[in-house]
Amino acid sequence: MDYIDKALDKLREWLDRIIDALFGSEPQQEPDLIPIPVEENRR
Numbered sequence: 001m002d003y004i005d006k007a008l009d010k011l012r013e014w015l016d017r018i019i020d021a022l023f024g025s026e027p028q029q030e031p032d033l034i035p036i037p038v039e040e041n042r043r
Helices: 002-023
Strands: none
Touching: none
C-alpha cells in the first residue's frame, strides 16, 4: 500500500504543476492605464 500512496502523491504533484502552468498560481491584475495628455491643435 505504501507504493500506491507514493504514486498518488507523485500524481498530485504533477497535477498541481500542470494546473499552475495552465492557469497560473495566482491571477494577475491588469495594470492600471496611465492617461497621456494630448495637445489638440485648434485651427
